[in-house]
Amino acid sequence: MPGGLLTDLYELNMAVSYLRRGMTGPATFSLFARRLPPDRGFLIAAGLEDCLAFLEQFSFTADDLAWLSEAQGFADQDLAALRELRFTGEVWAVPEGTAVFAGEPLVEVTAPAAEAQLAETVLLNHVTVQTSIATKAARCVLAAAGAELVDFSFRRTQGTETGLAAARASAIAGFAATSNTEAARRYGLPAAGTMAHSFIEAFGSETKAFTAFAEDFPGKTTFLVDTYDTVEGVRTAIEVARTLSLPGPAAVRLDSGDLGALAVTARRMLDEAGLPGARIVASGGLDEYAIASLVARGAPIDAYGVGTKMGTSADAPYLDSAYKLTEFGGRPVMKLSEGKATLPGAKQVHRGPGGDLIALRGEPAPPGHQPLLVPVMRHGTRLHPPEQLATARQRCAHDLAWLPGPAQRLRSPTPVSVAISPALSALRQRLPSRLRPPGATALP
Amino acid sequence: MPGGLLTDLYELNMAVSYLRRGMTGPATFSLFARRLPPDRGFLIAAGLEDCLAFLEQFSFTADDLAWLSEAQGFADQDLAALRELRFTGEVWAVPEGTAVFAGEPLVEVTAPAAEAQLAETVLLNHVTVQTSIATKAARCVLAAAGAELVDFSFRRTQGTETGLAAARASAIAGFAATSNTEAARRYGLPAAGTMAHSFIEAFGSETKAFTAFAEDFPGKTTFLVDTYDTVEGVRTAIEVARTLSLPGPAAVRLDSGDLGALAVTARRMLDEAGLPGARIVASGGLDEYAIASLVARGAPIDAYGVGTKMGTSADAPYLDSAYKLTEFGGRPVMKLSEGKATLPGAKQVHRGPGGDLIALRGEPAPPGHQPLLVPVMRHGTRLHPPEQLATARQRCAHDLAWLPGPAQRLRSPTPVSVAISPALSALRQRLPSRLRPPGATALP
Numbered sequence: 001m002p003g004g005l006l007t008d009l010y011e012l013n014m015a016v017s018y019l020r021r022g023m024t025g026p027a028t029f030s031l032f033a034r035r036l037p038p039d040r041g042f043l044i045a046a047g048l049e050d051c052l053a054f055l056e057q058f059s060f061t062a063d064d065l066a067w068l069s070e071a072q073g074f075a076d077q078d079l080a081a082l083r084e085l086r087f088t089g090e091v092w093a094v095p096e097g098t099a100v101f102a103g104e105p106l107v108e109v110t111a112p113a114a115e116a117q118l119a120e121t122v123l124l125n126h127v128t129v130q131t132s133i134a135t136k137a138a139r140c141v142l143a144a145a146g147a148e149l150v151d152f153s154f155r156r157t158q159g160t161e162t163g164l165a166a167a168r169a170s171a172i173a174g175f176a177a178t179s180n181t182e183a184a185r186r187y188g189l190p191a192a193g194t195m196a197h198s199f200i201e202a203f204g205s206e207t208k209a210f211t212a213f214a215e216d217f218p219g220k221t222t223f224l225v226d227t228y229d230t231v232e233g234v235r236t237a238i239e240v241a242r243t244l245s246l247p248g249p250a251a252v253r254l255d256s257g258d259l260g261a262l263a264v265t266a267r268r269m270l271d272e273a274g275l276p277g278a279r280i281v282a283s284g285g286l287d288e289y290a291i292a293s294l295v296a297r298g299a300p301i302d303a304y305g306v307g308t309k310m311g312t313s314a315d316a317p318y319l320d321s322a323y324k325l326t327e328f329g330g331r332p333v334m335k336l337s338e339g340k341a342t343l344p345g346a347k348q349v350h351r352g353p354g355g356d357l358i359a360l361r362g363e364p365a366p367p368g369h370q371p372l373l374v375p376v377m378r379h380g381t382r383l384h385p386p387e388q389l390a391t392a393r394q395r396c397a398h399d400l401a402w403l404p405g406p407a408q409r410l411r412s413p414t415p416v417s418v419a420i421s422p423a424l425s426a427l428r429q430r431l432p433s434r435l436r437p438p439g440a441t442a443l444p
Numbered sequence: 445m446p447g448g449l450l451t452d453l454y455e456l457n458m459a460v461s462y463l464r465r466g467m468t469g470p471a472t473f474s475l476f477a478r479r480l481p482p483d484r485g486f487l488i489a490a491g492l493e494d495c496l497a498f499l500e501q502f503s504f505t506a507d508d509l510a511w512l513s514e515a516q517g518f519a520d521q522d523l524a525a526l527r528e529l530r531f532t533g534e535v536w537a538v539p540e541g542t543a544v545f546a547g548e549p550l551v552e553v554t555a556p557a558a559e560a561q562l563a564e565t566v567l568l569n570h571v572t573v574q575t576s577i578a579t580k581a582a583r584c585v586l587a588a589a590g591a592e593l594v595d596f597s598f599r600r601t602q603g604t605e606t607g608l609a610a611a612r613a614s615a616i617a618g619f620a621a622t623s624n625t626e627a628a629r630r631y632g633l634p635a636a637g638t639m640a641h642s643f644i645e646a647f648g649s650e651t652k653a654f655t656a657f658a659e660d661f662p663g664k665t666t667f668l669v670d671t672y673d674t675v676e677g678v679r680t681a682i683e684v685a686r687t688l689s690l691p692g693p694a695a696v697r698l699d700s701g702d703l704g705a706l707a708v709t710a711r712r713m714l715d716e717a718g719l720p721g722a723r724i725v726a727s728g729g730l731d732e733y734a735i736a737s738l739v740a741r742g743a744p745i746d747a748y749g750v751g752t753k754m755g756t757s758a759d760a761p762y763l764d765s766a767y768k769l770t771e772f773g774g775r776p777v778m779k780l781s782e783g784k785a786t787l788p789g790a791k792q793v794h795r796g797p798g799g800d801l802i803a804l805r806g807e808p809a810p811p812g813h814q815p816l817l818v819p820v821m822r823h824g825t826r827l828h829p830p831e832q833l834a835t836a837r838q839r840c841a842h843d844l845a846w847l848p849g850p851a852q853r854l855r856s857p858t859p860v861s862v863a864i865s866p867a868l869s870a871l872r873q874r875l876p877s878r879l880r881p882p883g884a885t886a887l888p
Binding site: 003005006007008009010011012013014016017018020021023027029064067068071072073113117120121122124125126128129132152154155156157158159160161162163165179180181182184185191192193194195196197198199201202204212213216217219220308309312313314317318319321323324325328331333334 | 447449450451452453454455456457458460461462464465467471473508511512515516517557561564565566568569570572573576596598599600601602603604605606607609623624625626628629635636637638639640641642643645646648656657660661663664752753756757758761762763765767768769772775777778
């Protein structure tokens with residue numbers, strides 16, 4: 001799908017105006033989160049790979065152009081210009097899996113204004129949803145304190161395409177596996193899954209269902225034990241394993257009720273049956289808060305299936321993300337709308353021991369600081385092949401370990417401090433007075 | 445995309461077990477919302493069209509089967525069975541745009557268990573997200589009290605595919621237009637859009653930007669007036685219209701600040717300039733609550749651009765939806781898991797003057813009642829061509845008008861009463877005692 005119409009009408013209107021006037025000088029747009037959602041002390045950047053794939057193949061099909069002519073009345077000269085249009089610009093970005101904070105550019109696009117403008121909608125979309133989900137998943141990883149996490153979100157993500165993105169984002173964040181088979185295939189992830197309640201009901205009894213399952217999948221004997229009564233279900237799982245001379249059920253899965261109390265009971269029953277290696281998997285409406293509470297209670301749960309609330313980032317289903325013009329034809333620009341002021345110029349973020357520093361792109365890094373944004377595309381072509389998911393996953397694990405405790409907190413966290421470089425502050429003050437904010441601004 | 449792997453691994457595990465054992469008798473699964481999300485007095489059913497499209501083309505590609513063999517170790521006999529598998533079942537459903545309540549089946553699938561089971565994930569996904577968004581959009585329509593609504597959500601929906609679905613769902617709910625051009629093309633919707641703040645900044649002044657825009661789009665002169673200062677922006681819009689001898693700006697768009705107060709000021713300025721026909725469009729973080737508050741203040745706003753919060757259903761980003769086995773091989777079944785009990789048997793919902801009645805499918809409708817579920821697919825084939833979007837939209841308008849005031853309330857609504865037929869209650873009691881809930885259940 002070349003995707004020329006995967007945008008908002010106003011982007012097309014503006015692109016046409018720019019093209020008609022030969023306003024093809026370079027424009028820089030900066031994509032960032034204006035603020036962190038409630039109860040977020042950091043974000044895990046994700047979505048860049050889809051952005052680059054989109055930019056690389058961006059063009060208008062003959063059908064797109066026909067619709068613009070017939071339904072929108074675009075003139076022939078405009079259609080001719082759009083027919084030739086490709087993304088020819090440069091992109092700097094924070095690699096996926098990096099921890100970032102409010103105001104920090106995640107992606108910066110420098111291209112002729114029409115090209116950069118037409119990309120706005122899809123770039124915002126990919127980064128907003130994938131960063132939201134990767135962040136939520138990373139919070140589950142922090143809460144699980146070493147227990148394994150499995151993505152169970154596919155049935156309730158907002159769209160099936162987003163289910164694939166959620167499996168990938170949660171893998172970046174540190175999840176061990178996904179139930180989503182298309183995602184497992186596409187991204188090379190471990191697939192996990194056992195049986196549904198309907199399977200027990202179809203066989204009419206847990207004994208029959210567990211026996212059939214163990215026959216069919218001798219290496220995957222995780223039994224779902226809560227269809228009728230969880231304690232009875234655990235007992236049946238143990239009996240079936242004995243009858244079939246299995247080394248034991250590989251695991252029992254608890255999917256309802258008081259998971260903490262049931263896990264204690266199930267653990268005791270399994271241990272008493274001489275099955276200390278049988279694992280306990282818990283699922284059912286879990287999120288980082290529920291996991292943290294189970295961990296705090298010492299629930300003997302080995303793995304958590306985390307679904308809907310992670311896959312929709314339910315308590316923060318979007319970011320206050322923005323894609324803002326910061327430079328046009330070599331001239332820095334900024335927006336002053338109430339509560340939405342922006343920082344001018346192409347930028348870099350330097351990460352150091354005392355926190356992050358947002359600077360103009362050309363500024364040297366302060367001693368001991370590392371730049372977060374790297375060039376990823378020039379002349380519309382990627383500078384590197386798509387990054388391995390494992391690389392982003394390692395980066396995320398590193399950054400989660402680096403995050404100070406107050407930024408990791410699940411409730412009322414304190415993000416790492418983000419400062420503005422003197423040169424960037426000075427540029428802001430040098431802008432014509434009508435482009436200067438009247439007083440203090442929302443941005444750091 | 446034939447979609448065989450667009451599912452969870454456990455569906456494939458279960459399908460294989462059913463196929464190996466010749467368990468191909470008809471199974472009925474019922475898709476419903478266990479409860480309404482907070483502050484929801486109704487749901488608007490949506491997503492059926494995508495479900496039917498999925499079922500019609502369901503199959504496994506050679507690549508799917510190769511992955512199941514190599515990565516999952518599926519046996520040759522299982523791969524052979526999956527290779528032949530198509531959806532051959534029957535579907536009953538509530539048409540899109542219908543108002544529904546907790547516990548009411550939205551979709552019922554009757555098919556050999558393997559087929560019905562493999563469809564679970566995608567069917568839940570489509571219905572959950574599209575119903576969530578259509579419901580949120582319908583609440584905006586109720587709040588707007590006749591003002592026009594435009595879908596601005598594409599940049600922050602959870603995925604680009606979901607952006608298209610959100611445009612469609614909001615059109616069903618009664619939105620007048622969308623900014624999303626691919627959705628406008630695909631679904632035949634009016635496209636709407638003007639300019640971004642970046643456009644003003646690129647030209648360096650509102651006068652230049654408005655003038656250029658009016659030259660390029662003489663029929664679409666909606667000017668965005670809040671880039672620097674909203675009142676000055678309205679003044680500039682009026683001046684540019686005068687200078688160019690336009691009949692006036694078609695509209696001014698307010699995107700930040702106190703929208704209610706600014707709308708009053710803008711209205712007065714436009715009226716004093718002799719432009720009573722110039723419209724006022726408001727946008728910026730709006731949802732049904734903000735719209736209701738602006739309407740209650742009497743803000744003279746003609747149209748609202750509604751984005752992120754509608755397109756993600758931000759305060760209720762998912763439904764507690766379920767797809768549950770209710771009948772297997774002619775035998776009614778039910779699940780008893782704590783808080784997740786189900787109603788047995790294939791069902792119908794009858795809507796009458798006193799409320800809704802969930803009944804077994806064969807039961808006659810009580811006098812004055814209309815059935816909500818209709819057959820839509822038999823032998824894996826649709827019974828009718830895809831429904832026109834306008835039909836679903838009319839149905840939704842009818843149902844919104846029908847909803848009693850307490851169900852329409854935005855906060856703490858009271859849904860319409862939903863009863864269980866005597867025959868369904870009796871069936872529940874007749875089930876073997878181990879399949880009966882121990883006491884009161886969560887379902888109506």
